[in-house]
Amino acid sequence: MRNITIAGGGLAGLSLGVALCRAGIPVVLHEAGRYPRHRVCGEFINGVGKETLSNLGIEDLFSNTILSEETHWFIGNRRVFSGRLERPAIGVSRRWLDLKLAGMFENLGGTLHTGSRQRELRQEGVVWAAGRRGERKSKWLGLKVHVENLQDLQGLEMHMGRSGYVGLAPVEEGRVNVCGLFRLRQYGGKGPEMLWNCLHGNGLESLSERLRQSGPDPSSFTAVSALRFGGQPGNDGVLALGDAESMIPPFTGNGMSMAFEAAETALGPLCRYSEGKASWETVVQDVRCGLTERFRRRLLMARILHPFLLTHAGRAFLSGVTLSGLLPFKALSRTLR
Template sequence: MKKPITIAGGGLAGLSLGIALQSRGASVTLHEASTYPRHRVCGEFISGVSDETLETLGIGDCLDEATHLLSASWNDPAGRLVEIQAPGRGISRWKLDALLQQQFLSLGGSLVTNSRVAPASGVIWAAGRPRQPSSWLGLKCHARNLPLTHDLEMFTSPGGYIGLARIEDDQVNICGLFQKKPPSGSKGSALLVSMLRESSLGALADRLEAADIEESSFCGVAAFQTGHQAGPEFCIGDAASMIPPFTGNGMTMAFESAECALQPAMDYATGRKSWMEAASASTASQASRFRRRLAVAGALHRILLNPLGLRVTSALARRKCLPFQTLLHLVR
């Protein structure tokens, strides 16, 4: 190979692209601002990724330990709205990112942890959602002894939404996105419980309080926006575009964006394309693959977060008048 590849960000997009490039003979150095394993704010529900994508990237084995999920329910403060089938995989980011990192290292990739780099020409930017002013607060933690009615339970309320998903080792991941300001003074799972009570989801808050919460898994994130991101020229994953979390498709998009970037990055490594040509080929491929789902998910997100929109969609769901499978298909 004529040119080595540098990637900034060792989340799902950066690691899966690093693995795919390294296994094709490229020489990859990946910089990760933090270290492994580590918890990340994420619903940990992977949905919509094809076996073909996993095979192309060479990361299928890393998902073998995921729990297979099928049944799902959508609930609001008044109770169950609907039961559906939403096939997916549940696996913690603690486990998944560490498995991908081990695979990257086993292929001879060079990984520099605790290394926060700046955007530069020649660096593939996989550094996740950029910081932007917003009213969002994302919170997550793991719990045991939290019985679920379905593999995935989703709750919406005028203040935000929250998902409970089965993950490995009989654990449940609890992850919510809230628009309300956090009450001062609470931290850890107590903060999550008070956000649920503020969002009129008191019954769910009671269930959390009765469960065994792993406090060390608690993490939070703020200051981000969904949709297209204005990042450096060669971006993948959330750094390029972030689909609203309720779709459960962000991790899939991280993998698929790595797939979109793979051939352009190989063309750059072998000298067939300049850096800018490779960057624009990757951007064009992601734009055509993700355009529809980003547009539909953005519109649905606005409806779900609008109190009137939420009342109307909840009423339609209760009357079984919402075409769930079609909507699921459109955001994948």
């Protein structure tokens, strides 16, 4: 068996590592950070199928996770849409999920090096799952915090502000994850206060007050910038998976599912490589074609819709179609699976 090395211990890298170990393949995984850690993420998984989790051998992890069947959208204080999701969304914190996946990987015999930042290697047997590539000129800011005492949550909530949006999702231990994407500018404040200021500055004053009172956990606060959506550059000749390959805008809640699906797509070709039945070049090409085929429609749909959430005219249009019942919500949800 040929060895596989994975750079990046997020969802794509860890789930692939678990699946390869289950197939008896020796895997070494390098993760730049350490577990457990909070990550900027909406923490609801939209669109992932049971088959994918089962093919990766990680479905048991999700047997007791929280499921949300409904989503509610708000523009300012006004609810503009309520709908049932095609598949219930899974609510789970990244702190918990990444830690569990890392434990599972090691228990199956995988070798895990944490605190090990890799240089990108265009080398046989190396999978690049190190997340999105930073873009210094990016105009986006992502912020997240857990709150511990929010009583009136209505399923998955999505609130659209002047130049950003924020999602509320229930996760384990009665916590609610609050995560938003905003245009980058100075909002002032530190930790959760920065997020509340950000909501205020985007015209979401009452949400800001509601969350301020709801017991934020400052240790869960995380921020990220330099985000670039869509296909990531510089992947020629590299077997890149997850956000390292392409990043879908967060409003879809589909990025984590795509990370798992990418691992599933790569599994067969990597097993063939490890068994000596395929060359590395063939594997890279097969995986790339598989990912394009699998994700093309949803990436396109997200790219078209994202600007609607972020401009006054776009939100007015969205509000009009949702309130008049013309939003093709089922068709849109189906695109994400």
